[in-house]
Structure formats: structure tokens, C-alpha cells
Amino acid sequence: MGCFVKQNGFTKTKYRKSLFWVIGLSICLLLPFLTIPVSAASKDSNAVQLVPGQIKSWNDGADVTVDTTGEEESTKTTVTADSTDLKKGYYSSYLYDDTRRNVSAYDGIRFHVENNQDTELKMNLTLTISRTVSVSLLDQSFAILQPDDKTETASILYPENGTLMIPGDFSGTLYAPFSQLLTEDGRRVSLTQIQSWGVTAVESEDQIISYTIGKIELLKNSEAAMRGQYYFITPSGDTQITVPHTGSLIKNYQASVTDLNRKPQDQTPEFFLSGTDTGITITKEGQLEISSDCTASEVTIYVKTEQSLNAGKLQVQLVHENSQDSGVLVPDPSEVGTISPPLYQWLGQSFTWIQGGILTAFLLLAALISHWFEISNRNYYLIREEYERNFHRNKKEEKL
Numbered sequence: 001m002g003c004f005v006k007q008n009g010f011t012k013t014k015y016r017k018s019l020f021w022v023i024g025l026s027i028c029l030l031l032p033f034l035t036i037p038v039s040a041a042s043k044d045s046n047a048v049q050l051v052p053g054q055i056k057s058w059n060d061g062a063d064v065t066v067d068t069t070g071e072e073e074s075t076k077t078t079v080t081a082d083s084t085d086l087k088k089g090y091y092s093s094y095l096y097d098d099t100r101r102n103v104s105a106y107d108g109i110r111f112h113v114e115n116n117q118d119t120e121l122k123m124n125l126t127l128t129i130s131r132t133v134s135v136s137l138l139d140q141s142f143a144i145l146q147p148d149d150k151t152e153t154a155s156i157l158y159p160e161n162g163t164l165m166i167p168g169d170f171s172g173t174l175y176a177p178f179s180q181l182l183t184e185d186g187r188r189v190s191l192t193q194i195q196s197w198g199v200t201a202v203e204s205e206d207q208i209i210s211y212t213i214g215k216i217e218l219l220k221n222s223e224a225a226m227r228g229q230y231y232f233i234t235p236s237g238d239t240q241i242t243v244p245h246t247g248s249l250i251k252n253y254q255a256s257v258t259d260l261n262r263k264p265q266d267q268t269p270e271f272f273l274s275g276t277d278t279g280i281t282i283t284k285e286g287q288l289e290i291s292s293d294c295t296a297s298e299v300t301i302y303v304k305t306e307q308s309l310n311a312g313k314l315q316v317q318l319v320h321e322n323s324q325d326s327g328v329l330v331p332d333p334s335e336v337g338t339i340s341p342p343l344y345q346w347l348g349q350s351f352t353w354i355q356g357g358i359l360t361a362f363l364l365l366a367a368l369i370s371h372w373f374e375i376s377n378r379n380y381y382l383i384r385e386e387y388e389r390n391f392h393r394n395k396k397e398e399k400l
Contacts, residue, residue: 046220048106049073053099062091062203076214078116079201086205095213096126096198103127103178104192108222110175115166116210122163122202123211125176128195135181135189136200137164142180142260144230144310147172152274153304153311156232163202166211173215177223231265232258233312235303237286240317243294248279253286255303255312267305274300294318 051072057064063082070076081093115121125143126136137143137159145164146154148171157164164174178191197216203209237253255269270284279294282301297318304311 059093080210106218108219112215114212118168121166144175235314248291
């Protein structure tokens with residue numbers, strides 16, 4: 001009996017140890033899953049996602065359809081505007097959330113946008129404060145565009161004629177600081193209560209646009225966070241290049257860097273291309289080389305710095321025609337053999353002609369000098385004879 005109790009106690013002790021191991025292993029396995037939601041929540045602690053209220057739309061003539069899917073924070077709204085067969089001009093469609101909100105605690109707004117077409121989408125953001133006052137992005141404003149694809153670089157957008165140009169097939173986040181939202185006359189106003197917020201899309205006649213808006217967030221301390229991470233990076237150089245027929249062509253590009261207050265920054269720009277088009281390369285110092293085997297019609301040059309999260313870009317048109325560009329032409333090594341002999345032959349022929357020309361000119365000059373001496377000598381004797389005749393005539397007259 002005692003032996004049984006001892007064995008039973010040993011069994012209980014062994015069971016407890018096994019139980020502790022199982023519980024410990026379970027906690028280790030569950031710990032990552034328990035911490036992931038906490039990390040995800042704390043990552044955007046300064047962002048408050050909006051639940052859309054009363055979604056409405058307005059347009060000035062285009063055929064507009066609005067399709068809303070999902071609920072609360074998962075709500076997505078797709079707008080399609082068709083201006084086919086309309087008169088020549090521009091047409092606007094306005095999608096807005098007609099809900100009164102207090103935004104005094106925030107300094108920015110961001111939302112997810114998808115351009116469902118392969119052409120650029122002209123868009124702007126508007127916050128309505130009252131019946132007579134609203135703010136939007138003007139041409140002196142800027143916004144930040146961050147693609148969903150993390151391999152792509154964020155960019156700073158500048159409105160053109162009152163609209164941002166969202167690239168075709170783009171999917172990502174648009175961020176606008178409240179400080180960049182201005183009234184029509186360029187004034188910055190304090191944002192406390194807003195009547196609504198919305199986006200305006202502009203299209204020309206005979207065009208179809210389609211875009212999707214979702215995940216709208218108001219942001220706190222966003223401007224302080226982006227300073228030191230985003231810069232105005234402006235590349236400069238030729239925007240049109242003629243592709244050479246032989247060899248390659250080299251063009252040099254530069255870039256200026258300023259902070260968001262437009263103060264120049266001493267940062268080294270680094271150039272790069274987004275793709276690997278045949279016959280197009282660029283060094284990080286900005287030396288673009290276009291080879292004769294290039295078939296692309298355009299190339300986008302990107303430039304960023306070590307400190308910047310965004311990149312500046314410059315579109316360069318590539319022209320394929322007979323005329324040669326005025327850049328530095330670099331012959332292909334395989335073509336040097338065919339270029340050199342005609343060149344040397346031409347130089348040899350030219351040298352022979354030059355020698356003949358010099359000899360002819362020398363002989364002609366010698367003949368002219370000889371003829372001049374002959375005429376001068378003849379005139380000398382004629383003058384001398386005339387002088388002697390006059391001298392003797394005067395002598396005779398004196399004797400008489």
C-alpha cells in the first residue's frame with residue numbers, strides 16, 4: 001500500500017510537470033497572436049477613422065453613378081462619371097459626406113483612393129465650413145501620395161489648375177495637411193466645425209472616369225511627424241530627347257531639395273528609374289544615357305535623398321525621328337570600325353586639295369609680284385627719260 005502511494009505521488013508530480021510544460025508552450029505560441037492586435041492599434045494611435053454619415057453626390061451634367069459597399073469603417077464608395085456625347089468643356093462631380101463634425105483636435109486627413117482607369121484622374125479635396133466658406137487644395141498647396149505597393153516611393157503632389165493628378169491605375173493613400181487647405185482667395189482659416197467634407201473629380205467631354213474612396217481618417221500631430229521625412233525634390237533637365245540612330249546619347253540632370261517650408265537643404269540627390277526599359281540607363285549622379293536600341297516613347301526619372309521617404313520625378317519624352325539630338329553623341333564600339341576609314345579618307349583627300357590650293361595661290365602671288373616689278377621698272381625708265389628731256393630743255397632755255 002505504501003509502495004502504491006509513493007508511486008501515485010510520483011505520478012502526480014510527473015503529471016504536474018507535463019501540465020506546466022504544455023501551458024508554457026501554449027502561452028509562447030499564443031503570445032504573438034495576442035500582441036499583434038495591440039501593435040496594430042498603437043501604430044495609428046494618432047489616427048481616428050471616420051464612419052461615413054450621409055453620403056451624397058452632385059454633378060453639373062455628366063452621367064454619374066455612386067455605389068457604396070461595406071458598413072461603418074469598411075465602407076467604400078465608387079463613383080463613375082460619363083461625359084460621352086456632351087458638349088466640349090469640363091464637367092465636375094462632387095462626392096461628399098454631409099455630416100457635421102468637430103475637427104479642432106486634428107491637423108490632417110487621409111483616405112484610400114483607387115483610380116479605376118488607366119488615365120490620370122483630376123481630383124481635389126474640399127472641407128465645407130459654412131454656406132459661404134470652404135477650403136480646398138490650391139495651386140500653392142501640396143498633398144502626399146503613398147502607393148499601396150511598398151516597393152514604390154511616395155510622392156508629393158502639387159495641384160495643377162486646382163486639381164491633383166492621380167496616376168492611372170493608382171491604388172494608395174492620399175494625405176492632405178489642414179495647413180494646405182485654403183479658401184478661394186488663398187487664406188488659411190481655423191478649422192473647428194465642418195459641415196461636410198468631400199472630393200471633386202473633373203473630366204473633359206467624351207471621357208469616363210471611375211474612382212473608389214474608403215478608409216477615411218482624421219490625423220493628430222501629422223505635420224510634425226512628416227517634417228524631416230518628406231521634402232520638395234525638384235529634378236531639372238531636358239524634357240524631350242531625340243533617340244540617336246547609332247551609338248548613344250548622354251544628358252545630365254540636376255535636382256534641388258528644400259524642406260516643407262521651402263528652405264534649401266544640403267542633401268545629396270540620387271537618381272533612379274522605376275523600370276528596366278531597353279536602351280535607357282541613369283547613374284545615381286543623374287547622367288541619363290539613351291541608346292539607339294531604345295524603343296520607349298517616354299521615361300520617368302525619379303530622384304530622392306537618403307533622408308526622404310518621397311521622391312521627385314520628371315517625365316522625359318523620347319522622340320524617334322531622323323534628326324539627331326544636340327547632346328553628346330557616343331558611338332557604339334562595334335561601329336567605330338565603319339566610321340574611321342571614311343573619315344581618314346576624307347581627311348586625306350582634303351589635305352591633297354589644301355596642298356594644291358596653297359601651291360596655286362603661291363604661284364599666282366609670285367606671278368603678280370613679278371608683273372608688278374616689270375610694270376614698276378618700265379614706269380621708272382619712262383619717268384627718267386621724261387625727266388632728262390625736261391632737264392636738257394631747261395638748260396637750253398637758260399643759255400638763250
